[in-house]
Amino acid sequence: MNARDLVLAVDVGGTKLETAMVDAEGGVIAGTRHRAPTGPATDAASLDAALRDAIARTLASSPTAPVAAGIGTAGPVDLPAGTTSPLNLPRAAEFPIVRTVAAASGVSDLTLRLDGACIALAETWVGAARGASDALVFVVSTGIGGGILSGGRLLAGGTGNAGHLGQLVVAASVDDAAGLDTAGGGAGWTAEGLGSGPHTVAWARRQGWTGDTGEDLAADAAAGDAIARRAVERSARVVGIAVTNVAMLLDIDLAVVGGGFARVSADYTELVERSAHAHAVNAYGRRVRVVPAAAGADAPLIGAAALHWRADLLR
Incomplete structure (x- = not known):
C-alpha cells in the first residue's frame, strides 16, 4: 500500500448520489466530492448519466488515479450480477452499477455492497x-x-x-x-x-x-x-x-x-x-x-472506500 493511494468511493441513494476519493485512513480528499440528485423519477438512463458525470468530475479533481473503487447503494442488490434495484428509485431497477462504474472510472478492482453495509463498515473502521x-x-x-x-x-x-x-x-x-x-x-x-x-x-x-x-x-x-x-x-x-x-x-x-x-x-x-x-x-x-x-455525514463514502481499505472485515 502506497501512502498516496486513493480509492474511488461511490454512494447511490434515494435522494442523491455522491462520489469522492478516500485515502487509507478514511479521509475524504478535499475537492473530490461531487453529487447529483436522485428521486422516484430517476430512470436508468438518467442515473447512468449522473453517475458517469459525478465520477468524471471526481477523477478530474483527484491528485492521482484510484487503485480501486468501492460502491455502496440502496438496494436490494444482486452481488453476482453487479446490479441494484433501489426501492426508492423504482424506474432504475436492475441497474448495472458495477459495469457503469467500471466503464466510467477505468478501474477493474471494484466491490459492491448495500449502502447500509457500507455505513456499518465506516462506523466499525472510524466510528x-x-x-x-x-x-x-x-x-x-x-x-x-x-x-x-x-x-x-x-x-x-x-x-x-x-x-x-x-x-x-x-x-x-x-x-x-x-x-x-x-x-x-x-x-x-x-x-x-x-x-x-x-x-x-x-x-x-x-x-x-x-x-x-x-x-x-x-x-x-x-x-x-x-x-x-x-x-x-x-x-x-x-x-x-x-x-x-x-x-x-x-x-x-x-x-x-x-x-x-x-x-x-x-x-x-x-x-x-x-x-x-x-x-x-x-x-x-x-x-x-x-x-x-x-462517522458523520461522510460515512457512506468512507464505508464504500472501506470495501477496499478494510476488506479484512468482509466475509
Missing part, C-alpha cells in the same frame, strides 16, 4: 462501532437501512442483502395492538414504512399536524407540539422493535443509529433503546446498547 464484534449499524432517513457485524465480520448474505432493517415487518395488521396506525399492508407494516422520515411526517399530517418536513417536525416537537412529539416517539418505537428483532435473532451487543431523521429529537437514540428493551422477550436482548453514529 462508534470500533472494537465491536457483534453490532447493528443503521440509518433512519428517507429510508431505513443497515449493516450487521457478526463475529467481527460484515454479513452479506446470499445475494448481498443482509442488513435490510427497514424491511422487517413490525406490525401484523391495521389493528395491531401496539397502536401503530398502519396505513396499509405489505411495505406499510415494515420499519421503513412506519418509522422513516417521510412516512413519519405523513403520519403526523394524517393526525392533523400542519408542517411539511422532518425539520418542521423536529422544531415543533421541541416546541411542545403534541402531535409532532407523538410522531417522533412512534418512529423511535417502531425502530426499537426492529432493533430488538435483530437482537433476539443475532444476540448483538450494540446498535449504532445515524441518518438525518435520527436527529429529529435530542432523545431519539434513548427512545429507540427504551423501545428495544421494552419489546425484548429474552433478557439477553435487553443488554443491547443503542448509541449515536460517530
